[in-house]
């Protein structure tokens with residue numbers, strides 16, 4: 002690290018806010034069809050041409066826009082990733098990160114007190130998911146963010162784990178259900194049930210019917226894995242994607258034990274999580290995600306692979322292994338082994 006690197010860190014938030022404002026004003030959407038002048042953009046996006054020009058200059062300097070004579074255009078990466086409706090759209094991720102920025106602004110207090118910042122920021126005593134889901138816009142941004150990363154995760158898991166021997170997958174905390182949809186595209190014999198909170202399942206139902214067209218193969222099960230004594234049975238494989246890191250270690254263990262109880266002999270538990278390396282020096286994105294869990298969740302945080310293996314084993318799983326994936330999460334696999342009956 003040198004002077005410039007530290008300076009970059011100090012002003013990183015300015016860059017982020019420039020991007021957020023351009024998205025909020027709809028600049029990239031307006032430029033998605035044709036190049037425009039500052040006057041046209043000011044009219045279409047409802048901003049002052051004087052201040053708007055400052056924002057556009059910063060967007061050009063950041064490489065988000067290009068400027069030719071007096072007209073502005075989306076850079077090709079902006080056109081690909083920051084215009085809604087494209088196969089990969091990062092705008093909802095940006096809006097989700099913006100939604101939780103007030104929590105991050107209180108990071109120092111979170112570190113001092115080892116607790117999330119919802120109450121400090123909103124005044125509400127509600128837990129993480131209740132707070133996040135209170136606002137339909139925040140719920141939509143969160144689910145779309147999960148949908149994007151879960152899709153990438155599913156494609157990678159499908160290439161690294163053979164689902165052929167299994168029949169019915171229970172995706173706990175499965176959000177929009179995109180994991181199941183992707184896995185079915187690789188293993189078309191599989192059935193998938195998404196277990197999530199009622200307000201999420203209502204949206205998942207729409208995804209299943211209107212986007213995946215998989216009503217015959219996918220279903221939802223409304224429930225709460227914390228307050229329910231047990232999880233639904235009848236599934237030979239259970240999946241937990243980015244679920245464990247939302248909770249403190251003792252609750253992670255409770256969830257793992259409930260999964261163990263719900264599975265039949267030889268049933269499989271899969272989990273994907275972003276792993277802190279064994280030396281606890283990174284990777285950077287996972288280290289930052291762990292701080293995100295600190296400010297937002299009810300005691301969650303990232304763990305090392307060894308820590309997850311230990312928790313899986315404590316819950317009863319055997320042959321626990323970690324399969325490295327070329328994405329920001331790795332796959333943890335555990336088996337509920339058949340116990341040989343002692344003849345004595």
Ligand SMILES: C[S@@+](CC[C@H](N)C(=O)[O-])C[C@H]1O[C@@H](n2cnc3c(N)ncnc32)[C@H](O)[C@@H]1O
Nearest residue numbers: 147151174175176197198224225226227242243
């Ligand atoms: C971080 S998201 C992970 C989404 C998805 N599995 C993935 O891999 O991207 C956690 C999910 O768990 C769900 N969830 C949180 N608390 C829950 C509870 N008590 N019972 C059931 N689902 C819950 C949330 O609604 C959300 O969909």
